[in-house]
Amino acid sequence: MVRLTRAQTRERTRTGVLAAARAEFAAHGYRDATIDAIADRAGLTRGAVYSNFAGKRALYLSVLAAGAEAASSGARVAEVRSPREALGAIARTWTGSGLAADVLDDEPARTAYAQLLALESLVLGLALERLGRPGRGVRAAATALTLLAGAHHLGAAAPGFPDPFDVVAACELLADLPPDHGWPPLYVEYVSPALPADDPWPAELPPAGGHGVVHVLGLRRLEAAEESARAATGSEVTIAIVTGDPEELQPLARLVLARLHGTLARAIPEPARPPLRLLLGHDADALVAAAGLTTAGDDTEAAVRIAGGRIVARATGRGAGHAASHAPAVGAPR
Template sequence: MVRRSRAEQQEHNRRLVLAAALEEFTERGFRATKIDDIAERAGLTRGAVYSNFPGKRALYFSVLADLAERPTEPVPAGTDVREALAAFARARLAGLPLTVGDQHRLGADLVPEILAQEPSRQAYAQLMKVSALLLGLALERLRPYAGRLVPLAETVLTTLHGAEQLTSAAPGFVEPFDVVGACAQLAGLDLAGGWPPAHLDFAPPARPADDPWRPPPALDAVTDAPAPLGEDGVVLVLGLHRLEAVEEAVRAGGAPVTAVLVSGRPAELGPLARLVVADLCRCLRQAFPSKAWPRLRLVHDPSGEVARAAGVTAVSDLTETALQVRSNRITGRAEGRGACHSVAAR
């Protein structure tokens, strides 16, 4: 029998812990589950669990993120905004439990745990901002002369989030088909754009640069395909509390934009980011034809490897750095509030 390397054994143990945690959280719920129970079910020590995850909360987010990233049954894509919103709602509501059961226990504590600490609450708010941007950009590609449709996307996500929470709090109350119909009707709303934000007039200009750009391989979470980081365009390195700045780059010019998501708490907030993005993008890929998928790319960077390639050696949840990339060189750079707009408009 071939012995596993240290890294292989670590990954093997991590998978055992995730599988055991899924079963424990499903059977008992988050709050009633103990790390000792997970370790026993996995056939590992308590220390082996903590060597892979800093705590039960990080493990819970990781379990839900893994589930969100699994392939699901496809639904027919829409060809216009109304059909796409209905398809998006069907995809989003497909996994909701209609009665109290195992799935209810598994996800019931997600929102309370997000709200339990300020860093996760702020990260979630920003992740919802980028979720609405992705959905709004897809809607705009189906209705190209309608202007900015992010407010419509925010309204749709608000409706679906409310339905999800009521399904958990009041099983049997929500009628999914009615919610799907309501989301389709939202296509007719005319909501104000609210763009651009006032601070962009005071954004510092980007600085010229001439540095090599050698990014590592990475996955685009929007398309679930390799991210072409070597192509010309704009690369944003953003902490999870500054994700709303992505739209500043998207609206500033026509160059492709890649947002690299980093965090000062990658072991805990990284899985939360994966969960929210995967929930949104899985439904988006099903509900919209591929020609309507946003050009925006999202890359999760929990190790900070892509950030270091961009010259960002220390990251936090407030990191905001933007790069202009041409011919495998970094030709422009800016940091701080307004940086994304400044570089993309350069």
């Protein structure tokens, strides 16, 4: 018999716990499921479950994220040629993927979810713009997500209401929402320039070809992703999402990113998908280390400009993405 390594044993245990949790949540819902019942289904002790997951919410979000990731693989994109068609496709894809209110039952989780929704709205709004919507499309995308989330909660409280086809039609009408001119925010005019630097950047890490901007953002600062997304014209932008509470909040971020990936795969044609890379977990941690940050938490905001495989500029604090994106790309390989 082949002896499993400690990592393999842990992964097998986590897989068993997730399978048990999926069955328990399907049978009893989030509110009535218990860790004890999940442990019984998995044939483990309560302590063994807690040694792998922070609690019931982390387990629930991990189950949802795994399902969303599996569903997005091999997804077939809808026939979309306009912002109106994209909003309808987004609505059909997103329907039913909202979160129950009792899952986000504390301030850190609610704040993180609000920022994740802002990031989701940014990516979808940029896609609407690339499909021809005039002006800034973020407000139309955010309004669509608001409508869809509200319909999800109302549908749970009053099954059969509202009519999902009417909700999709209402989202399509948001293509005609007046252009949103709420960018840039006033404070970016007062952001200090990025500081020049000359440090190596690992060739195996994004951005591709060693040219672009890496924007490190904590879960409380994700709305700032728009700074680098809009300022780094013609450059690849990578957003490294970090948190000081990975056991509790990282599953939430993983779920939203999986949902966003699935929405893009099903509702947005490849040419309209924004050139914005979103990384989480170990992939994000590698970028944080390469950028030279010693700590990173939910309020982190930092950015580096990469050129010629080297860091040529650094910025930290509010407006870091804007500052780094406007720094000259003057590096050269050595």
